[in-house]
Amino acid sequence: MDDFIKLLDKNLEYEKHGIIGDTIYIYVHSTLEALECPYCGVMSSRCHSKYTRSFQDLPMQGKKTIIVLNNKKMFCDNPDCEHTTFAESFSFIKGKFKKTERLINEIIQVSKNMSSVEASNYLRKNVVRVGKSTICELLKKGV
Numbered sequence: 001m002d003d004f005i006k007l008l009d010k011n012l013e014y015e016k017h018g019i020i021g022d023t024i025y026i027y028v029h030s031t032l033e034a035l036e037c038p039y040c041g042v043m044s045s046r047c048h049s050k051y052t053r054s055f056q057d058l059p060m061q062g063k064k065t066i067i068v069l070n071n072k073k074m075f076c077d078n079p080d081c082e083h084t085t086f087a088e089s090f091s092f093i094k095g096k097f098k099k100t101e102r103l104i105n106e107i108i109q110v111s112k113n114m115s116s117v118e119a120s121n122y123l124r125k126n127v128v129r130v131g132k133s134t135i136c137e138l139l140k141k142g143v
């Protein structure tokens with residue numbers, strides 16, 4: 001399980017997982033102590049708080065996979081920075097997206113060769129919850 005998580009980001013650490021119905025929930029956190037402020041580029045190791053965010057990843061063992069991330073919020077101590085805090089961010093998930101990049105890529109690959117209705121049905125069978133409109137949106141954006 002840890003390997004699967006490290007493929008997303010090598011700084012992630014697997015904590016535990018639980019299975020509820022057709023869904024696997026995987027709890028992770030990043031092991032980085034110091035993070036770079038995205039606004040000014042100064043490193044900070046002063047943690048403000050933590051919050052959880054969850055998003056869908058590639059299915060595993062025929063089950064939907066939800067990653068529950070313990071996300072850090074950090075102080076930026078740079079007096080010249082306009083922001084006093086910032087959230088830890090990751091390359092495998094964009095902004096407030098609810099799906100990982102690798103899942104989105106998979107959806108796009110499948111959807112390129114079918115209609116959005118077919119793709120939605122196919123993906124649902126393969127335990128990715130995605131609607132026709134999301135598929136259209138993803139294809140349009142060409143993410």
Ligand SMILES: [Zn+2]
Nearest residue numbers: 037040076081
């Ligand atoms: Zn800053």
